[in-house]
Amino acid sequence: MTQIGDFFARIISTGGSRGLSGDTELVLPSDPPLSYFNERLRRHVTSDDLVGEPERLWDSSGFLARRGGLRGHLLAERGTGVLGISDVLVIVNREDWRRSFREVRRPWVDRARALLHDRFQRFAEEEDFHSLFPQREIGFTIVEDGGEALGGHALNLQRGEFVTGLLPNHYSGPVGSSRAIVAVHMHIPGQWEGYREVGRLWSDQVLFTVGNHWLDNYSHPGLAQPSLYRLHRYGDGSFVHVINPEVREHYRVASQETPGGASVLSIEAMDGSPVAYLVLAVMDGEAFISEQPSRPPMMATLSIPDPLDLSVERTADRPASETPSLSMGSRTVVPLELDERILTLREVGALLQKVHFGRFMEGYDVYVGRGGEVATAMARPAATLHVRGRKVSVQAHQPGVGLGGIELPIEAPAFIEGDTTITVGSVALDFRDLSHQNEDGWPYLAEIRRQGATAHMVFGSRYLVGRDPRCKVRLPDEPHNDNIVWRSELREGGTIRSRNGEIPKSRFYIDSIMVASEHAEIDLSDQPRIFSRARHCYTYVRREGRLFALFPSGEGGGPTEQALEAGDELLVGNCVFAVSYAEPEARDPNRVRSRPDPQPQPLSAELLAAALDPAPRVHKLPPVEPGLDPADEFDLPAAAA
16 A cells, blocks of 8 residues: 555645636646646636746746746645656747747747756756665656647647646657666557557656547547546556546456456446557667667657567568568566546635734635636636625626626626526536525635535545645645735735734735635545645535534634535635545455457567567656644634634
């Protein structure tokens, strides 16, 4: 279990959450099967010139800049200080990308990559950051939004916008110390005959994924889901694989040994219908050989020798059908199936809290985007929710914003009473009034139901929930406070006077006020239980309309733990999570799954050699501040935290 715990976040998301502040940086659509990629991508914007100042890729400036850029992304994901990636992905908006070609002295991409490399090396030393692969320097893949490197897929980034990706499967290509570990051969029924090599897992690569998304290492429309199949190699040389946990109720991996001795894996639907067949051929550590002294071009297609007989040389002008027949010389592998019992927290809502610091604040604003995004900072919102005292109003900034089925006039705030629906174009947000609850310490005014992030936790461990980057389930911690409406006498100046001295205003932001650094802990060592870990903040379990309050750990006076059942909802900080898990099954350790017919042609060395593409194109895409614990600073009553 210790080994699983070490790599679990890399192969299956334990993930962050979005709450009230996380939607601004959302890159991909909020679709559960995409959560593995989405939680590792972050959108940034700078008001400065990216072309003239490529250092803004590292640390942006202007709007939303305090934790902007790659540095902020790394800080948010630092966890235990081990960086579980091989390379960093950076996607630059098309306008800035094309302007960069005006530089003639030195290509902008080269300059930007060198700058990021230098900044990262200093950052890693200062922050005690370590790589999984000490023999490999972290690389930086910088590509154009919608460009050839992304297969034409566009994120529609605007000028000044860019995306950083800390993706475990992203691999820009082998370097001198790299060793090929496994060649991945695939047959997709109805798409081609026999097997094709679709990629390789290298010794300094964290993860290899196949699916239907352009961020997968191998992508094909017939593979049904993003990151459908994930392959990882342990440090001890063994392998583990897993189906995307968001779709594990619909797909599975089965295995069978062929008469020739090779092991075939099948990705199949639960009714047994095959999606694809895989053969993982062991490469025995074949070295990467390059005539170039440095890393190959980030998006180059590599010339791959035949995996079954390294003495056979393949060239680009030699078709696969002419590859000579080979004697069977490769071993195949069946990875350990990660079939652990998992508890899933699926974010289903964001919570509006009452105004806690009435001496300092009149209230705060939350913004709604054109696609229904909810955030505490947004450049061009479609609407704004104004929280003042115990009242919430909505103000439309564009046509098409409605409340309760009635379109709102532009720039005319309307108070929200009771349960209703807020619409932005075709997007509807379910607004639930929570202001009349009378539970102990109840801080909530309203709940906005909307789909957010997903966290998967394997049974057998304990998981902290909070803002601290070391928490396995991270709650948002975005230090934007332009949305706070200060009392008139405090609008000028950068500090607030309190009984404990001068407090910088920068420490007051929605997440620091309303979410503890370590808010709760989920214990999965046996039957699931949740414990309160915040000294001044409550946590709630909602079960079939009934609320169970967990008192702050530093207050006393009530229960601080509660058993969790499938179907419960957790109200933690500004997030609502739905809880799901399966009861334990009796497992047969000798279970062997058989593969149903129809099956591809019988596997043999000759068939593999004849069916492989010469060089198939595979996508190889190119200390956080603690914030404010208000009760600690101001000796506030528990409900105010």
